[in-house]
Amino acid sequence: MTVPGGATRLDAQLAFLAEADRLKSVLRATTLHDASRRENSAEHSWHVMLHALVLAEHAARPVDISRVLTMLLLHDLVEIDAGDAPIHGDHDPAEQEAKEQAAADRIFGLLPVDQRAALRAIWEEFEAAESDDAVFAKSIDRVQPVLSNLEAGGGTWPEYNVTPEQLESRVGTKVARGAPALWAGLKSRIDAWFAAN
């Protein structure tokens, strides 16, 4: 039973925070800009939040930046159990979603019940990608790896055999939904890279 206040409640909070440390060991398909190593999902989450803060003015519709930041803070925690599914990889979306739901049950389940419900709800809102805040958060989550790959001279695009058409369909449509002006800005940079490579 979770006690509202006192040691047991703090124990549950600290158990969740300790478990979250493992996100620092989940590696993504993208590298750091200097291409020295793969990026992990914890530092990616931080970087995506910084992108959201700085690029919020490009949102298609007004957003509550506080809710966007909270979504992005939590959005990849399920990868501790479910792993990262690269957007240019060939995972089964239904299987990945089932894994992520089970991960959310276990990981958010470490928290006291009230926080478990609150944090799970905002993660579910992000996943559903329907509210204005979630649509923008999803856009920015797609923008950061594109910029990383551009900064890393194409990064892992060649490894994943990424084409401009694939970027348009898998990334562009999602970015444009939440931040159309931003996708226009990225598109010219992407086209320049593919023209030169």
Add this chain to the structure above:
Amino acid sequence: MTVPGGATRLDAQLAFLAEADRLKSVLRATTLHDASRRENSAEHSWHVMLHALVLAEHAARPVDISRVLTMLLLHDLVEIDAGDAPIHGDHDPAEQEAKEQAAADRIFGLLPVDQRAALRAIWEEFEAAESDDAVFAKSIDRVQPVLSNLEAGGGTWPEYNVTPEQLESRVGTKVARGAPALWAGLKSRIDAWFAAN
């Protein structure tokens, strides 16, 4: 000159976000919980924000969690130039502060002027540690490494010859100022570790 809107403004925003990527290569005195490697300041920033979100109820005074998260999102960016100054190390505080001010000039200076001023102001507020939001953010920034060291079986405390008295004076007073109940909870865990080691 920064143009308000259009390509030049986005260029400045993307230059800042690209520069921020380097925080992923700034190593701290603490390790991951599994002691596999040193933690970097970008993933630390993410983890500290998660601590702030989950532990906000322990704040000594009411805080605006959105402002706390923004402070913690930005708080270590200056380390790209100034490096991390371990709390149990022997750096010169005045020299470190001068380095961090110069770093803030350069790094926030990459942004469009309006954002430069806004983000710099919230970083300065964090550094001043006077507002309720900043006091709590500073507390949480001290809590996360203590928990990391405890989870890593003492972590790098032996390497830095850390004593319980030093933890009390360098960490405890700061944590207790912003979150006294939290320090009480940590203190019992710290005492138990030193009693057993």
